[in-house]
Amino acid sequence: MQITPKSLYLRRRDFLKLGAGATLLGSAAALARTKVDHGPKLAGVKPNPKYAVDEKLTPFEDITTYNNFYELGTDKGDPSENAATLKTRPWTVEVTGEVGKPKKWDIDEILKAFPAEERIYRLRCVEAWSMVIPWDGFPLADFLKKHEPTSRAKYVAFETVVQPSMPGVKGYAGIPFPYLEGLRIDEAMHPLAILAVGLYGEQLPNQDGAPIRLVVPWKYGFKSAKSIVKIRLQETQPPTTWSQYAGGVEYGFYANVNPDVDHPRWSQAKERRIGEILRRKTLMFNGYSEVAPLYAAMDLKKFY
Template identity: 55%
Template sequence: MSKLPREPSASEITPPALYLRRRELLKSAALFAGTASAMGGGLVWLTGGEAGVADAGGPGAPGGEAAPLASVPPPADAAPPPAGASASASARSAFVTEEARTDYEAIVSYNNFYELGLSKAEPARNAGRLRLRPWAVACEGEIKKPEVIDLDTLLRWFPLEERVYRMRCVEAWSMVIPWLGFPLGPLLRRLEPTSRARYVQFTTLLDPEQLPGQRSDVLDWPYVEGLRIDEAMHPLTMLAVGLYGKSLLGQNGAPIRLVVPWKYGFKGCKSIVSIKLTERQPRTTWAQAAPDEYGFYANVNPAVDHPRWSQATERRIGELRRRPTLPFNGYAEEVAGLYSGMDLRESF
């Protein structure tokens, strides 16, 4: 009987783009040595695109104060709900989980956003460089109404709503995050996709002055992610502009980011400047950097291990014990039909 892959320790999590490049080996070793975790099993290196957790540096790292979003509950002057707050029984749906929410400070104080730095502490420190206004999103490609849309115009078009989603990192930890935003589907319908539109490509801002991590060649910039059009149109898929009743901070992908709760977190493209509908599958950043580790679909699947660790369980931030990972991150009832007839081991 083959031995199951063990869970990764903090010292084993290294960006694949570093170890895949020979010229980066020494650099990788130096970074590796400098990021030993003080959390007793906490993960040090994350793999792109998702919020992280507080480490020994603790909450409260600089990165700017989040502005309240007054058009949605809670009120503009309300403090973030306490960790562990749950949705009311009347709000039960796929859009609201009653699981305990991850603490606000854990979500915003320590993050995984390589564009703002390779270590887990750097994004919060560097987030103040990101200029959040003016901001526009270029909607282009296989659509009948291409246009560059100012973010404030988008916020007038679509009412904001709170959705409390589970978020599962490819590195086997998870959070529960109360996002604020709007579903992507209505925006795509407004743009009127052509009959050739089969995929949606998302691109992050490319500006090394604002995003100093882009001065390194750890990844091919800008960061690109993509979905099939039916995935993008699914009611669960949303564009988030805030969390816990406040505007997103730079380290969390401000001012607008993608959230697809049944996929690993790296699919959530941050600081989006382009939404492009295409006929061909986009060449996404992590699938290019390490195709044997990070596939295009990236659906949460406890039966398909990462080459370096098991995906069967996960560590929920704020909890001591591991919990079983749920197929499609617990959203199988809503999304499994999208993949009917597909081999989910091959199309990972």
């Protein structure tokens, strides 16, 4: 007597195939760790000694092969493998909203107008790993001030790139695109917040957010939006991708690095520095205590 419908048979066969396929794919992917080519050198970049940390730099190879960039794929190795599917020229960055001088920039115009300096920052990912990265960039405040923000500019919203050629955009990544981020205006104007255009003195590799990205070192890495195309100054708090995700189960708008507030699924008290084995203690604001005054009146357990 037959009790199993045909669909079960078929699924069982799929399941066997899936197992074998996944193992093979996994093995191939593990062996073929993408070799990342070095990009063109950036001219005239000098280190800013005010923003140097006395810690070992994370190797270029790790910074460029271990990325979260869902538009280029959800696994850590995907963005470097699929980097070529992102086209960074021509590229424009549009600044709109509560500004006296809105402007649509060509990326090369930005590179010319805002000379980059080197700043070594710690990067703390929400997934409890961290790196030390020599970014090349310029203060976000300088860029924003050029557009003369009005008194109604209370927040800054960032929108990142969506190109049909990017594999994550075509498939299912679990989050909607474009990826949205946001900062309060005083956060955006803080001297630590920069727009980065390079790392290790070279043009940003695509998987690290070329041609221009945000770096906010006292917040979890996902706040530092990659490959930015639109910046909008506005009066209300903008929706951001992860704070909206599944009714807010991931993180709130602020997402400041905070060892006392756990992720729903893991502790944030410690982190693993890429290249090390034992976890180290996570520091409040990722060690950038100079930003504490921005949140003096706030309960950071509530606004996490």
